[in-house]
Amino acid sequence: MGQAIDARRWTLDDRANMSKVRLIIDGTEIEVDEGTNLIEAAKQIGLEIPHFCYHPGLSPDGNCRMCLVEVEKIPKPVIACKTVATEGMVVKTNTELIEKARSSVMEFLLINHPLDCPTCDQAGECKLQDYYMDYDLQPSRYKEKKVRKRKMIDLGSGVMLDEERCVVCRRCVRFCREIAGKEELYVQERGHNSMVATFPGKEMTNPYSGNTVDVCPVGALTSKDFRYKKRVWYLSQTDSICPGCSRGCNISIHYEGNVVYRLKPRENLEVNKYWMCDFGRYDYKFINEERRLIPAYRKDGVFSEVSYQEAMSYLRETLTSYDPLNIAFIASAQESVEAIDSFVAFAKDKFFADTVYYSKNDPAQSYADDILIAKDKNPNLAHIQKLGLKEVEAIAKDIQAVVIQRNLSESDLGLIKKRGLKVLVLFATNYTKVDERALVIFPIPTYAEQSGCYVNCDGMMQSFKKAFDAQGEAKTIQEYIAEIGALL
Ligand code: SF4
Numbered sequence: 143m144g145q146a147i148d149a150r151r152w153t154l155d156d157r158a159n160m161s162k163v164r165l166i167i168d169g170t171e172i173e174v175d176e177g178t179n180l181i182e183a184a185k186q187i188g189l190e191i192p193h194f195c196y197h198p199g200l201s202p203d204g205n206c207r208m209c210l211v212e213v214e215k216i217p218k219p220v221i222a223c224k225t226v227a228t229e230g231m232v233v234k235t236n237t238e239l240i241e242k243a244r245s246s247v248m249e250f251l252l253i254n255h256p257l258d259c260p261t262c263d264q265a266g267e268c269k270l271q272d273y274y275m276d277y278d279l280q281p282s283r284y285k286e287k288k289v290r291k292r293k294m295i296d297l298g299s300g301v302m303l304d305e306e307r308c309v310v311c312r313r314c315v316r317f318c319r320e321i322a323g324k325e326e327l328y329v330q331e332r333g334h335n336s337m338v339a340t341f342p343g344k345e346m347t348n349p350y351s352g353n354t355v356d357v358c359p360v361g362a363l364t365s366k367d368f369r370y371k372k373r374v375w376y377l378s379q380t381d382s383i384c385p386g387c388s389r390g391c392n393i394s395i396h397y398e399g400n401v402v403y404r405l406k407p408r409e410n411l412e413v414n415k416y417w418m419c420d421f422g423r424y425d426y427k428f429i430n431e432e433r434r435l436i437p438a439y440r441k442d443g444v445f446s447e448v449s450y451q452e453a454m455s456y457l458r459e460t461l462t463s464y465d466p467l468n469i470a471f472i473a474s475a476q477e478s479v480e481a482i483d484s485f486v487a488f489a490k491d492k493f494f495a496d497t498v499y500y501s502k503n504d505p506a507q508s509y510a511d512d513i514l515i516a517k518d519k520n521p522n523l524a525h526i527q528k529l530g531l532k533e534v535e536a537i538a539k540d541i542q543a544v545v546i547q548r549n550l551s552e553s554d555l556g557l558i559k560k561r562g563l564k565v566l567v568l569f570a571t572n573y574t575k576v577d578e579r580a581l582v583i584f585p586i587p588t589y590a591e592q593s594g595c596y597v598n599c600d601g602m603m604q605s606f607k608k609a610f611d612a613q614g615e616a617k618t619i620q621e622y623i624a625e626i627g628a629l630l
């Protein structure tokens with residue numbers, strides 16, 4: 143993770159060594175780490191001090207003035223995002239003066255804001271809507287004509303800007319500068335003409351751009367990928383881990399029924415802080431599309447989808463026609479710890495395999511940086527390596543056929559073809575290039591349809607949860623292994 147982030151947010155170890163200060167917020171005495179600002183201090187007693195421009199992962203800017211609070215012995219209200227808790231401080235967040243100040247800030251922010259809520263994608267998760275209900279709730283006194291601005295501006299990287307909705311909190315500007323390390327956005331003009339923009343003739347191109355949509359507290363920045371697809375109140379959320387690379391960013395899957403609509407980052411200060419990359423963010427479509435949902439087999443040269451029972455009995459016939467010692471098992475660095483362990487145990491216990499092999503996602507062009515994106519594009523290679531599995535190119539000479547846990551990389555598929563190895567069984571989430579060589583294919587669930595764990599590049603084991611049930615006739619590897627074991 144880049145230094146800019148670590149400099150502002152402490153790790154859990156740092157926190158354990160920090161000195162503490164005691165203060166009182168709205169009559170409740172609390173102890174917080176030295177250096178904590180009042181917004182974060184209030185969170186510890188479950189109190190949200192309203193704010194637009196403050197974000198815990200970015201430097202405080204203090205421009206929206208929504209987080210005003212009263213502090214004893216200070217004559218004027220102060221902004222909570224830039225006021226650090228000190229020993230003996232007495233803070234009041236709900237006085238008449240503060241309520242009035244918040245209402246005035248809201249009135250200013252809404253002067254030129256369009257009445258867009260019915261068509262705005264942010265409706266339902268918009269801070270401006272929420273705070274209007276909490277702190278304003280009055281009709282506008284502004285009778286003049288609103289300032290009109292441009293809508294639907296493509297900033298690049300799938301981010302759309304609606305200038306009229308922007309509250310100029312500069313979170314997106316700070317995100318690009320401080321986290322993505324790119325000067326791509328700035329605020330142009332002054333006063334009510336102030337507007338976020340890319341530099342003339344430039345586009346936003348950084349691979350973390352999707353986070354600007356997440357940090358935008360209103361509907362000014364929306365995602366081209368998600369906008370107008372689904373109202374957010376229809377979506378359910380499940381905690382998960384991104385399988386896009388070995389970083390293992392913590393994410394939430396947002397879905398309705400068994401259709402995934404978007405992925406969002408989830409806070410984990412030890413792994414991804416508050417962010418995720420765009421590769422991981424938009425790599426969910428394979429869960430919805432091109433899914434293999436029914437078992438299939440190739441018999442007498444004809445490939446067809448068949449019932450589970452037919453596939454199982456053909457599998458038994460096929461597996462038992464080979465000497466177990468001539469069959470190699472290829473595990474997948476894309477699968478969970480549980481699925482890999484069960485596959486490896488099956489190979490060793492039922493087929494007396496001394497060596498189990500593995501295949502990994504290994505694209506020719508593999509982007510990596512020192513922010514989040516890791517070179518290894520597998521969520522669980524660390525676990526495979528701990529088990530001592532070998533690469534496909536090391537497959538022993540006497541092997542005639544293989545059982546594949548899930549897909550093969552291009553280069554591994556090339557090796558299998560070159561060696562003329564039969565693919566006896568392939569477990570698959572989607573249609574793949576390996577299909578044409580497989581004798582039997584069984585559908586398995588994606589990470590959204592099962593629970594399990596991955597071990598990330600720092601050796602941290604993290605669990606992910608099932609969002610919805612496996613589709614079609616898919617079963618987990620563990621279920622198949624138990625049933626095939628009994629059959630044999
Ligand atoms: S576009 Fe959104 S995040 Fe950026 S300044 Fe405007 S309101 Fe803030």
Ligand code: SF4
Nearest residue numbers: 384386387391419422
């Ligand atoms: S950095 Fe890796 S784990 Fe994180 S979101 Fe991107 S692809 Fe997923």
